[in-house]
Amino acid sequence: MDNMEEIRLEALRALTILAVHDEQFRRGMWDDLEGTLTRYGFALNDQELEQVRNFVFTVRDSLDEDLFASLTAAYR
C-alpha cells in the first residue's frame, strides 16, 4: 500500500470540479493538457503531473473505438 496518495487530494478535487463545471477546461484537458493546467494555476509536482499525463494520454491516444472494444470484450 506504499505511495497510495499519488496525487494530492486538493488537486484531485480541483481537477474534478473544473472537469465537471468548466467547458474550456474540459476541452483543454485533451487538446493541451500542460498548458491548460498552467493557465488554471495548477502546480502539480513531477509525480502528480506524470500520473495525470499518463491517464489523459492513454485515453486520448486510444481511439474511442479501442475503449469501445475493450468495454465490449470485458462486459458483454
Added chain:
Amino acid sequence: MANRSRKADIENERVRERVDSVFASLDELITALPVRKDHRQLLQIHLRVGKERAEAWPEMSSIQLPLLVHAAITDDERPALPVAGACTLIYLGADLFDSILDHELPPLWHARDSSQASLAATTLLGALPAFSIARLQERGTPPARLWMLANLFADAGLKMGAGQYEDLLFPTLEDVSIGDCRTMAEHKSGAEYALFATSGAALATEDPSKIDAYAAFGSCFGIAQQLINDAKDIWGHGCSRDLINGKRTLPIVHALSTLRGQQRERLQNLLAAARESTEDHDGVRTLLKAAGSLRYTALIAWLYQQQSRSYLARASPREPAGRELHTLLEQASLLRQGSPSSSPLL
C-alpha cells in the same frame, strides 16, 4: 511471483467466504421472520437473485466494504457481519426497486406480479436492515453505537431516495447539466457506498476522522462505480436499458452539452427514437463517440477513483484489509485491467 499469486488466491478465497457468510446470515434472518410463508418466499426470491449475482461478482461492495473496513481498523471482520447483512439488504432492496421502475425485473420474478416485487423491495429496504443491526445488541454493542448506525442507515436511505428521484426527474427536463449528473451519482451510488464503508467504520471506532475518511472513500468509490456502470450500460450491451428508459446519464448529458447545431439536434432525435427501438442505439453511440463522451466519462471516473484512493491512504488501513480494499477500488476503471497502457496507472 509464486508468493504473490498464493496471496491473491487466499484473498479470492476470503472474498467468496464473505459472500457465503453474509448470505447464510440473511437466509437465517428471513427464515426466522414472523410472516406468512408466501410473504417469506417473496423475500427469498430476491435473496436468491442477490446470491446468484454475488457468486458471479463476489466483490459485491455491500458485502466486502463493511467487513474489510472493520478489519482495516480492528484487524477483525467478524463483528461486522450483521452490518454487512444490513448493507446487503439495502443493496438488494434498492436494486429490486430500481428494476421495478425500469421494467427490468430479473427472470426469477417473471412469474410474479410487480406489486409483489414492490412489497418485497419495501420490506428489504424498510424493515429487515434494522433486524440485522439488532443482532449487534445481542453481542453487546452499546446503545449509542446502535443509534449511530440507525442514523447512518436513515441518512443514506434519504440521500439514495433523492438520487432515485433525480434519476426519474431528469428525463423530463429540457436541460440537465453535467453538474446535475454528478450530484445524482453522488446521491444514488455515492451515498450507498459511503454507507457500506461508514457502517463498518462506525462499528469499529469512535474516531471521527477515521469514520469521515472511510465515508469519503466510499462516496468517491460509489460515484466512480456508477459512472462505469453508466458507460457499461451504453457500450457493454447491444441494447441499452438506459437508452430505452430515457435516462440522462453522464455520457449522454456530456454529449448533449458538447455537441452543437445539427449534431445536437440529431442526437436529441435519436435519443427519443432509442426509447422506442433498439435499432437507433448504435446511432446514439456513434454521436456519443463523436462528442468524446466515453473518454470524458473515463476521466471523471478516474478522478473519483483517485480521490477514493487518497481518502483510503488517509485512513491508514491495517493490512491485509487495506490491500484488499485497494484491490476492490482498482477494479473501478474503464480501462482494461492489465493492459500495458493502463497498468502504470490503474
